Amino acid sequence: MAHLTLRWRASLLVWLAGLAPCHCAFAQQPLPEQQAKAGFVFNFARYVEWPERAFASRESPLVICVLGRDVFGSALTAVEKRQIQGHPLLVRVGITTETARGCHVIFFSDSEHRRLAPILRTLGSEPILTVSDIDGFIDVGGAIGLVQGEQRLEFEINRDALDQAQLKASSNLLRLARNLANLKGRN
């Protein structure tokens, strides 16, 4: 009969026992992915400045669109109760390239990964902030890519794409971007 030797059992028990008291306080409850991503999208919109022509008036809404499948559900629609610089927020889901005009932020959901390049090309220099969690999003011309870090989310910025869309990102946003932080020699 295969079995653990006594010595083994004892040592295994000792270190397992060491784990048991770990009812320790959880500093912070982990965030569900959709909520965290919605939080990021909302913050990106806060830290980006659109050219004046992007809004009909000072009170017209800032429109956040989800292209492709709605991956957020209620996590994103909750922003509709908020404002950014006086603009009320509006969320539109299930838009297509044809109905993308009027969006200020477009989140590309996973389902669009095959059509990224042509869609980004169609948007051209429209003042639209493009965001996605698709792998390599900024490499194909997207503005902000959400990437999975070690149990955390991080983001990367494509400055050329922002410039092309005539969007101004605050220095705070640029500083926190994973790829740009490195460029300045800080880690």
Added chain:
Amino acid sequence: MKSAAPSPLLPLVIAIALAALPGAALPQTDALDMSLEELLTAEVTAASRKAQRLNDVAAAAFIISREDIERSGATSIPEALRMAPGVQVGRLSNNRWAVSVRGFNGRFSNKLQVLMDGRSIYSPLFSGVVWEAEDTSLADIDRIEVIRGPGAAMWGANAVNGVINIVTRRARDTQGDLVELGVGTSERAFGTVRHGGQVADGFFRAWAKGFAREKSSDLAAQRANDDWQAGRVGFRADWGLASGNRLTLNGGAHMGREGDRWNIPDVTSPSGFMPTDMQQKTQGWHLVGRYEWIMPGGSDAALQMYLDYSDVDIENAVREQRTTADLDFQHRFQIGRRHDFVWGLGYRHSHDQIGAQGMIRVQPDSRNFRLLSAFVQDDITFVPDTLRLMLGARLEHNSFTGFEPQPNARLIWTPSPNHALWGAVSRAVRTPSRAELDAQVDLSAAPAHSARNPTPFPILIRNVPRADHQLSAERVTAFELGYRHQFQSGLSVDLTAFHNRYSGLRSSALGGAYPESSTVPYLLQTVVPNNDIEARTRGLELALDWRVSPEWRLQPSYSYLRIAAHATTGDPVNRMNAQAFERDAPRHQFSLRSSMSFSGQRQLDVWLRHVSKLGDADMAGNGIPAYTTMDVRYAWRPTKSLELSVVGQNLLDQRHPEFVPVLIPSETLQVERGVYLKAKWQF
């Protein structure tokens, strides 16, 4: 050899694990009220990412993520592959593995295509992967995609039963420095260093790793001769050029020494063989360049080229030096919103030089292998995000068997983002290997007046190549059906059923018998390869992923496999070969992984595995008893940059065998219980 029953300790482990879980979930903070800084430091449960990406794949795909590898405690790629359902991994020794998908396992199991960053690591000598020569820095692996079932239309010949695609991380994601050091029992010592930085508007990383592994033991629990020392260096550089064009270069070189002990057939020995300590030296290098660009009109294209050199030298037996050059082009474009086309062309040239002596002879000693391939696939959307049909075909021409068409059709219905039903019918071929075509190998010797040989002369059984050095390709027609569902509760289910029909499987038949004489007179009985086996397999693979709570994740999987093979001739060797196919893979495999995180600083991972018996479970008859084993990992992160972990492997018994070597007569060895400590420092 007795079977390893689950230890009485197991319920205790589970009980403690449960006790360590937190109670009711605390109320959620609203992420919309968090600042960017807070969001960047918040721990996120990446619940759906993996599952969602898989949801619209019309194939039995499973992704082993970097986190999975880290938390499994696996120290090599084959060990990590045990996590995927439908994959059979048998560790032959501390430096050799048998890995297959959906059956037909062996050290040179030959129905699997394996790629590392687009480079095929499948050896044309054996039609298999020399796993001891293929490795990378595990911390740099982004994911391992395991696609079960024929993937030939997209991936090319030999993707008969599956494709394993090892993808490393972008250089941008591995910036800074990493040092990993470990010591242990089986894993005597190992270390990796990596540096990532920037070069000419791009990112790079360079790394080096080395390790030394202990010897395991044979069936009599005596020390074996399977120690292993290896070193490896590599780099990757990525440039994102203007307008979305990308250039990637990666390369590496490796060197290793692997011990082995062969029972070399010997007609002068009373046992019929002579145990002989062998020393294998492997070395090689590779260089891969890939350029991806966006064409006018928004279609994507990619051009990839690689050079690969490998040298496997088993002293006093066989040495293979091989140089491969490969060129691959792919173009993907959309027509309207309905058609998503991918087509590609590939050319591969492989040149070998083989020197053999003793029990192995290979003639001719040098051969060129050329492969020309073209493929096309149309992914047709009938109802957006709901119903898609994929039609694909590959046409290949190779130096060994000529033209090989390989079509497939796949249909997937995704009524909702978390619900999918798919089916596929595909055909694939496996081209014969250089060894099957040209090698002469002494298989065994039966002493005179023994149970297997009542004659007064010893008999030497020798595999000889066919006179024309020709064999046909093996063919499979596969039928698959799959279902995936992600429930709101954090549970996802992935179920696949398959039925495969094989024809022309490689076997061998009795050839002529000749009186011979060395120091003693003996009878030489030859066997000659043929394609005279047909087989049917059917199976079921179930993978569950359950987020019990944000801190606890359970991943059970179960695989069922049944193989029925028969010889199409009455030849006794043919019939024996058919029986061997039936016992090469376990009927049931069960795996349960439990991953717990405590306050982001501690992790406890438990991995329980059960593999049912191979053959008649009688060691003399080349069987392996069922075994159950468990790995445990505990990791602690005292600071943000340092992680300490202790990993116990194969804890439930002192040692157990997992597979019996065939073809090359290595002795059967046992996998031993082991513990190692590891420190990982990132800065």
